[in-house]
Amino acid sequence: MNYSADSLPEIKLIPLNQEALHFTQLRETRRPPTDIRWVKVLEFLRSTNLAPNSRKMYERELKRFLIWSELHYHELRPRHFALYKEYLRDELRTDAGKPLSKSSINAGVAALKSFFKWMCYTYPDIIATNPTLGIKLEKVPLPPAQSLTTQQMEQVWSALELLGETKQRDTALVHILSHGLRAGEVVQLNVGSFDGKLLFLPDTKTNEPRLVPLRKESREVLAEYLQLRQQQGEVLNSLSPLMISHHASYKGERLSYHGIYFAVEKIGEIAHIENLHPHSFRHTYATDLLLWELCGFVRSSKKQAITKSFSQ
Template sequence: MLQEAVDDFLASLAGGEVERSGGSLNTMMAYRNDLGQLCTYILSQGIHDWWQVTHEQLATYMDKMRRGQGYRPATMARKLATMKAFFRYLWHKGAVSVDPTTDVILPPIERDQPQILSSEQIHTLFNCVDRDTPLGLRDLAMLHLLYATGIRTSELISLDVTHFQAQETLVHCVNVRGHVKRNRVLPLTAVAADALERYLTNGRPLLQPAVGQQAIFLNHRGERLTRQGFWLVIKGHAQRAEIEELSPHMLRHSFAMLMLDSGMDLSSVQELLGHAHISTTQLYCHITPGLNK
């Protein structure tokens, strides 16, 4: 009885709401998995029809997923949206007289403190890079850019040679999220600007970029470095520096803390990081003092 209603709902989406919104097979699979989990839970409560489901049971279900299974906020939000869409469908079909998802909200989720690197770890990481090879010059320039600007990985690998202004020691960063384009001008430290200039002068030409290739950071084939390629670079240097679980975002976090420790106000750090909301930047205010010393 429960699964039949789910199957009918999914069938109604084919050619309907999901298709009109550019939905994909992955979207349908997510809906099916989310509602399959919900069915399993409802059956475990001794319920065999959707009209018997209560608001309290769904609220408890959401809390169990957070506490027991540790889903990320984005996954929790998707599962709640799926559940609400499903019960709206049942209500319109007359299968339920009351929508039990009304006022069901996401349970509060405690955010972990951003992980940052100590100054000693930063020093070790930079020193483990081979400065005598084109790829080493590239890697050093990327690491310096990450630490000196807080630039995102996607933004870093999207940089073109025209985005670097050597005389002004600036990089122009273009970040597209959804349909919104946010351009930022990021000042470079003298060390980062020097590392980038040395790579562009002595490293990039030896990687033999293809005609018309504008990417600053190239792979060994002379093509734009991919996100996956960049991750392998970071992972390799982390192993040599004996830093466990290093991620590019840790350098971004470390930059934010460095700026705040130097006296920069929160709104300026927000602008440099490209955060849409100040509440995101405020997370750095709660990092335990001394972690990055």
């Protein structure tokens, strides 16, 4: 077959510098390789028994540090963490443009301390000495007492009587929280965690399982709540969630961490108690324990005065 010069396609010359630019643009569109440092962070998060909120905080703070520093772990020295703490304190700002609070700075430092302690233990060939040991936390003043007074607890019990569909569940919830449990611990409880007298907590913040004896009234309230669910047709087994949601989208499912907070906030609104949250009951439980311990060492005539001082 014969070709004429006119039938041949036009020849285009591509300068070498344009070809190099083409390959550079192609390379930049590809996904960057995974940061090997982040792989270690993910391994750390998987190996620790953190509550969901704590895990999110650790992930956020460690990601922030890796963005700030490009050094590999074995290259880091105490001075780098001192500089990073100065960065958190003096340069980083919140979305509102304000400096980080001391508590927020401490959260970042604590996450680094925990991670590098794990690194030294798990990978001593990479980091032989923990470079965060010399970094101190910011001094934060003690918060005001958050325990509930006797009058406020009475308001809570009265508010529970005014609830509708969630009355039995929320009453059982408050009874459990009043034994010092954290909201995250309540989320993990199953029907099998309750043997009629005790609650068994396999996963706690300290990674140590514990048994929580319940007061007689609390045992009865919890048993009545479970009996009510069976009467309503629910088939319970040992792995069924102890607390269930009444939300339209999650009805019958395990009551979530945020669901517990929402339920307690609603009780606070009815009881006219500002900023009521699940941890308020834990603080109250700790205060009561301390109060009874003190009362054991003082004369009965002074108990009323001590009770009053703790309630203020």
